[in-house]
Amino acid sequence: MTSGIQFILNGEHIELTDCSTNLTLLEYLRSSGRTGSKEGCAEGDCGACSVAIVDRDADGKPTYRSINSCLVPICLMHGREIVTVEGVARGCKELHPVQQCMVENFGSQCGYCTPGFVASLFEGYHRKDIRTRDQLDDQLCGNLCRCTGYRPIVDAAIQAYANRSSDGQAHAIEFSPLAATKYQHDDETFLRPTTIKDLLCVIGEYPNARLIAGATELGLEITKKFKKLQTLISVEAVAELKEIKCTEKEWHIGAAATLTQIEEKLATEFPALGDMLRVFGSRQIRNRATMGGNIVTASPIGDSAPVLLALDASLVLASTNCERMVPIDQFFIAYRKTALQPGEIVKTIIIPREGGTDATPSGGTRKFWWHKVSKR
Ligand code: FES
Numbered sequence: 001m002t003s004g005i006q007f008i009l010n011g012e013h014i015e016l017t018d019c020s021t022n023l024t025l026l027e028y029l030r031s032s033g034r035t036g037s038k039e040g041c042a043e044g045d046c047g048a049c050s051v052a053i054v055d056r057d058a059d060g061k062p063t064y065r066s067i068n069s070c071l072v073p074i075c076l077m078h079g080r081e082i083v084t085v086e087g088v089a090r091g092c093k094e095l096h097p098v099q100q101c102m103v104e105n106f107g108s109q110c111g112y113c114t115p116g117f118v119a120s121l122f123e124g125y126h127r128k129d130i131r132t133r134d135q136l137d138d139q140l141c142g143n144l145c146r147c148t149g150y151r152p153i154v155d156a157a158i159q160a161y162a163n164r165s166s167d168g169q170a171h172a173i174e175f176s177p178l179a180a181t182k183y184q185h186d187d188e189t190f191l192r193p194t195t196i197k198d199l200l201c202v203i204g205e206y207p208n209a210r211l212i213a214g215a216t217e218l219g220l221e222i223t224k225k226f227k228k229l230q231t232l233i234s235v236e237a238v239a240e241l242k243e244i245k246c247t248e249k250e251w252h253i254g255a256a257a258t259l260t261q262i263e264e265k266l267a268t269e270f271p272a273l274g275d276m277l278r279v280f281g282s283r284q285i286r287n288r289a290t291m292g293g294n295i296v297t298a299s300p301i302g303d304s305a306p307v308l309l310a311l312d313a314s315l316v317l318a319s320t321n322c323e324r325m326v327p328i329d330q331f332f333i334a335y336r337k338t339a340l341q342p343g344e345i346v347k348t349i350i351i352p353r354e355g356g357t358d359a360t361p362s363g364g365t366r367k368f369w370w371h372k373v374s375k376r
């Protein structure tokens with residue numbers, strides 16, 4: 001049992017020994033005087049609350065990811081490193097290059113959206129793979145300006161990214177794997193196992209608990225429906241659920257891999273999947289949301305399902321007793337109902353590699369496009 005929620009915030013070690021597991025990261029930041037991050041919508045749409053966390057890229061290297069702090073229960077940050085707008089220049093005597101370019105291009109227009117834009121620009125600066133205007137627009141699509149315009153901000157980004165320092169890294173990122181955790185606060189419990197076996201075991205111990213990955217959907221229950229979630233079990237530290245592996249015939253996607261990681265690995269082979277992911281949600285949402293999370297809600301507006309159905313995907317479902325494979329067209333059984341049994345989880349999403357070409361496994365011909373009628 002851990003005595004408190006611990007994390008590194010702008011280089012400072014923080015331990016919270018008396019905080020609700022339902023407190024959001026944004027609520028903590030603002031109540032502790034770090035008021036740079038703002039609350040605009042509290043539902044992951046406006047980006048005013050954006051901060052960066054240290055995560056892993058598709059090759060496992062630690063990297064910065066911008067996220068919506070309004071949606072994330074603070075307990076999910078245990079063991080992580082977070083950079084807010086107050087910390088982007090840490091270790092530098094001057095402003096961070098993205099801040100300096102915002103100043104020089106008059107990109108800092110109001111105090112409400114600017115901190116979030118800086119957090120997204122900061123992630124983009126360290127990504128080093130933004131080369132086109134489309135990619136830049138995608139990087140900024142989760143940050144809304146409600147009054148003036150984006151041109152000065154885009155100009156700032158173009159200038160900052162063109163003059164990136166050679167390593168593109170302001171300071172070394174320390175990263176250690178997330179550890180097993182149990183945290184208790186009054187009648188609230190937060191558990192974070194690190195193996196599938198332990199995960200299934202705690203699900204059995206706490207049958208009424210909610211499983212949580214990126215919190216992009218569950219977070220809304222806290223911020224919009226004002227629910228108190230008594231027991232949360234995080235799947236984020238289970239390495240097997242985060243893996244994306246490729247064989248000659250199939251892609252195996254861990255149910256807790258983020259949409260950004262999936263995009264990095266699969267978008268070239270499956271352009272329609274990449275197209276879907278880019279309109280699924282903002283960069284901040286894709287950095288946290290998981291495909292497993294999107295599937296298990298069985299929401300009729302979930303964007304993953306049509307693509308996975310078209311690709312003849314299958315799911316590996318795991319319980320303490322066994323694993324079974326279910327074709328995705330047999331997984332959704334009714335409105336918001338799935339074939340998951342009590343105590344069972346989605347472990348892996350399997351996509352046949354032939355689905356990316358014109359030849360189907362049965363020897364037929366597949367034509368595959370993605371259209372979203374109502375865009376964000
Ligand atoms: Fe709007 Fe978080 S407050 S995205």
Ligand code: FES
Pocket residue numbers: 109110111112113114144145146147148149
């Ligand atoms: Fe801040 Fe438009 S909302 S400049």
